Each structure stands twice: as C-alpha cells, then as structure tokens.
Amino acid sequence: MTDTPKREPAPPRPATTVLLLRPSRRGDTSSPLEVFMVVRHHQIDSFSGAIVFPGGKLEDADGDKRLRARSGGPDRISDDELKFRIAGVREAFEECGVLLARKRGQKALIAAADLKPIEDRWRAKLAKDEASILDLVEAEDLELATELMTPFAHWITPTFVPKRFDTWFFLAEAPEDQVALHDGSESTDSVWIGAQEAIDEATAGRRTLVHATQKNLELLAEGGTVAGALAQAAKRKVITVQPWVETKDGKRYLHIPPDAGYRNLVREMPPQPGAVPQTGR
Structure with missing residues (x-):
C-alpha cells in the first residue's frame, strides 16, 4: 500500500485590502473612528456573507511602470509596495465608489461633484475588467493619492486553506464629501461602524467576521480616533502574519x-x- 502524496499548498494570490476611516461625528476629529465595511455576496465562495473591508486581487495593470509618475509620494515607496497601494485605490473605487485621487497638479482630492461623471464613465468598466486603472488616470489626467495610504498589516492565508491570499492592509482617511456605497455585486450591503462595535456584534451573533478581519479590527480599535490609528500604524513595524495550527x-x-x-x-x-477559521479581509 502506497502513502497518499501530500498535496502542495496553493500559492497565495497577491491582494490588497483598504480600511477607509472617518470620525464617527462629522467634522469632529476627536470623535471615535468608524471604518467602512461591506457584506460579501452569498454566492461568492470567499467569505460569503461575512462583513469585510473592501479589497481584492492585484491586476497586472496595477504594477504598470507608467503609474509611478501618476502616484503621490513615489520616491518613498518601492515598486513592489506601490502596486499594492495602487490596487487599493482601484479596489476602493470599484467596491465603494471612493476615489483616492486628485487632478494632476492639485493638492485636494477630487470633490464629490467632480467624481460623479468619472464614476459614471469608469467604475463599471473597471469592475468588469473592460478598463484598467492606467486607462482611468490617463484619460482623466489624475494622480493617485497613494501617499495617503498607510501600511497597517500583512497577512498570508495558512497553507491548509485551499484558496490563499497574500494580502496587504492599508489605512486611508475617506474624503469627507465622497459617499461610500457597496457595489451591489460582490457586496450586498455596507456600513460605517466602530471597530469595537463590529467585534461586539459578531460576538453577539449579529455579524460574521473571518479571523483576519477580527484581529485587524481589534488592532484598529486601539487607535481610538482616525488620527490615532494612522499615527499608530505609521510607527508600528508591519510583521507578516501567516497563522499556523497546533x-x-x-x-x-x-x-x-x-x-x-x-x-x-x-x-x-x-x-x-x-x-476552520479563514484569513483574508
């Protein structure tokens, strides 16, 4: 009798997750933070029905060299990290309609009134892979606000899980006048919620959280405010987390x-x- 060959772990797919933050009281930066979360569609096999942060897999165009000239703070960001940040900007736009970008040469992020026609022209095309982030920024003459994305965490799905991801998590303060809303396809509902509130609701059985989401909500709650969370993340060294079983x-x-x-x-x-608990967004 021969032993069954041990199956090699599936290679993890590069992915980015974005934690969009805002004060719980509009205009009051001292108020507790809220984070934007979406409910995954029940027909999607990855984290179906769970409440997660927006995000998704990297696309080849996210690493296009031409995007460096259209990204904020490129001299301080490596090529490898930049593509994850760019993917985060794209995913936030696709999944919730928030675009962390500015007209080239300007300092302020795009205002809601200027964003609406851009969203009408591009959001559905990006979601359907009919256009890339490079197409968008070149056609609209934009600069991606990649310098506003703060590295927060790096998780790799355990080797025993069939569908694996190599995911970078970034914090970003949501533009005050842009409206975040789920896309209706990958996600079926959305909410701005306090980090500890989300954990408490999951504990009470009112929401579903995957392991990585819960751990990063716990870490986020320690920051208290938007400024506090961003400052803590900027000081903390990001250590790769790949859970294991004993x-x-x-x-x-x-x-x-x-x-x-x-x-x-x-x-x-x-x-x-x-x-088994999964790790992802």
Whole structure:
C-alpha cells in the first residue's frame, strides 16, 4: 500500500485590502473612528456573507511602470509596495465608489461633484475588467493619492486553506464629501461602524467576521480616533502574519506570531472537520 502524496499548498494570490476611516461625528476629529465595511455576496465562495473591508486581487495593470509618475509620494515607496497601494485605490473605487485621487497638479482630492461623471464613465468598466486603472488616470489626467495610504498589516492565508491570499492592509482617511456605497455585486450591503462595535456584534451573533478581519479590527480599535490609528500604524513595524495550527489535548489551535502587534494570539478551532477559521479581509 502506497502513502497518499501530500498535496502542495496553493500559492497565495497577491491582494490588497483598504480600511477607509472617518470620525464617527462629522467634522469632529476627536470623535471615535468608524471604518467602512461591506457584506460579501452569498454566492461568492470567499467569505460569503461575512462583513469585510473592501479589497481584492492585484491586476497586472496595477504594477504598470507608467503609474509611478501618476502616484503621490513615489520616491518613498518601492515598486513592489506601490502596486499594492495602487490596487487599493482601484479596489476602493470599484467596491465603494471612493476615489483616492486628485487632478494632476492639485493638492485636494477630487470633490464629490467632480467624481460623479468619472464614476459614471469608469467604475463599471473597471469592475468588469473592460478598463484598467492606467486607462482611468490617463484619460482623466489624475494622480493617485497613494501617499495617503498607510501600511497597517500583512497577512498570508495558512497553507491548509485551499484558496490563499497574500494580502496587504492599508489605512486611508475617506474624503469627507465622497459617499461610500457597496457595489451591489460582490457586496450586498455596507456600513460605517466602530471597530469595537463590529467585534461586539459578531460576538453577539449579529455579524460574521473571518479571523483576519477580527484581529485587524481589534488592532484598529486601539487607535481610538482616525488620527490615532494612522499615527499608530505609521510607527508600528508591519510583521507578516501567516497563522499556523497546533494540536494540544485533542484540540486544534490557530496561532499568529507574537511580535506582530496583536493580542490574543491563540484561537481554538471548531471541532467539525473542515470548519476552520479563514484569513483574508
């Protein structure tokens, strides 16, 4: 009898997730932060029905060299990181209609009145892969506000999960006059919610959170305000998190690295075969 060959782990797909932040009271920067989250469509196999941050897989065009000249703060951002930030700008626009960009030569981000015709021309095309982010910025003469995206976390899905992602998380303050709204296809609902409130609602069974989302909400809650969260993220070294499983006394536990800045590093996994916490957005 021959042993069953051990299956090689699926390679993780590069992806970006964006945590759009705003004060809970409009115009009051000292008020607790809220983060924009969407509910994944029930017909999508990745995190169906869960509440997640907007984001998605990188596209080839996100790494186009021509985009460096149309990105904010390019001298301080490596090519590899820049493509993840660009993907984040694109995904935020596709999934919730927020465009972190400005007319080239200007300092202010695009106002809502100027954004509407751009959204009408481009949002659906980008979502359907009928156009790229490069097409958008060249046609509208834009500069992407990549310098406003602060690296927050880096998670890689565990090797035992069939569908894996190599995901960078970024914080960004949402433009005050742009309206974030779910796209109606990948996501079916959306909410601005406090980080701790989202955790509490999941604990009470009113919402579903995947493991990575919950851990990053816990980390985000420590910042308190938008400015506090951005300042903490800017000072913290981002450590790659790839959870692993250990078995003890017949139970399986999911671990994350102790030096990545999170609390509660161990989580007991459900006892049912195949019912494992996933990591993603």
